[in-house]
Amino acid sequence: MIIEIDEKSGFCFGVVGAISKAEESLAGGEPVYTLGDIVHNRMEMERLEELGLHRATQNELDRLNGCSVLIRAHGAPPALFAKARAAGVRLIDATCPVVARLQKLAREAWDIMEPRGGQVVILGKKGHAEVVGLTGQIDDKAIVIESVDDLHNDVDPGKPIYMISQTTKSPELFDQVSRAIYDMVPGGRDNGDVIIKDTICRQVSSRYEHLKEFASRFDAVLFVSGAESSNGNALYRICRSVNAHTYKIESPDAIEPQWLDGASSIGICGATSTPKWLMERVAGVVQEMTGQR
Ligand code: SF4
Known part of the structure; x- marks a missing residue:
């Protein structure tokens, strides 16, 4: 056999970094709160909870004044950082550097699209923490799509398009959606108003x-x-x-x-x-x- x-x-470096930051803070003996699971794995979360990690929701931030609150590798929207600071919590920012770069790219994409009446399109799971963090960079003005059907329903082929992807999407789906974009815009691949950036994490x-x-x-x-x-x-x-x-x-x-x-x-x-x-x-x-x- x-x-x-x-x-x-096993863990990517973004998850390793977030867990290390949580463990370092927990080693000080104080509780650490996380807004959602640090890692989408029940067994690992149970292990961290035994060390003193607690889950909390955004609505509970006010009662966490003076406590340590960890922002996960998925990142979070600027509004959440502002709310946490106003609540007086000690923030531990464990946003993965790859996600942080993508958040910056989302802002740059909007700076290019906004004056041209264009659209920032994010291929990602609606409501996923990373996607919420990304759309929050540009005041929720991005169009989030999960499929080629969503693309056809929600994206206007007559306006400029700048597409990026949630870091964990499948390369296959990304290719399908990219092809569908070129198929639906005037001039296909020669359309100069389409920017597509493959931002799937390596x-x-x-x-x-x-x-x-x-x-x-x-x-x-x-x-x-x-x-x-x-x-x-x-x-x-x-x-x-x-x-x-x-x-x-x-x-x-x-x-x-x-x-x-x-x-x-x-x-x-x-x-x-x-x-x-x-x-x-x-x-x-x-x-x-x-x-x-
Ligand atoms: S962006 Fe990549 S390295 Fe960072 S948490 Fe996601 S999968 Fe891991």
Whole structure:
């Protein structure tokens, strides 16, 4: 029986940075509050909560006067920073540097589009924290689309377009939407009023090809990821596209024994929000389950 953990799966540097900042602050013995999960992984959040991390909502900021509040790797809109400062909280800004650069690009895009009556289009999940942080840079004037259908419904082909993407979107979807933009604007690719910037994080896009190769090598694949992880859902679909025996689990207790029946090789991989220790725990459980057969 071969059981292999993908060495390239696991936290990206943005998540590592945010967790390190939380751990450093927690080491001082004071509680730290986070507005939403630092990482879309229940098991890792439980570990941090045991160290003294608490979840809070924006509406609770006023009662957190003097407390430490962490801004996640996803970033946040300027209005939230202002509200937190007014409430007198100690801010720990763990915005990923890649996201911070993208926020700056969103502002630059709007500076170009606004005088021309153009549109800033963000390919991203509506309501996702990173997207909320991005649209907040330009007073929510961006058009957020999730699909080619949204593009056709919400974006005016007669006006200039500047498209960027949430960092964790799939390169495939980004290409589809980019092609659809050129198909719908006058003059197609020669239209000088279209700017498209591929802003998918390389920590994510580089994993697509790698995971295809990894997942295709095993009889069964266990993809470990939180249900809320946008990046996890996209990478899981990639594994599943090359190996129908790919199963998504949040924790080792979700493994169904019949998935492993007849398998002589099992690959374990995950998202940029999946802790290594969790994949190792999954490997241990697989070892026990297959050892009993
Ligand atoms: S996926 Fe990329 S942009 Fe997002 S937190 Fe990780 S390193 Fe930063």
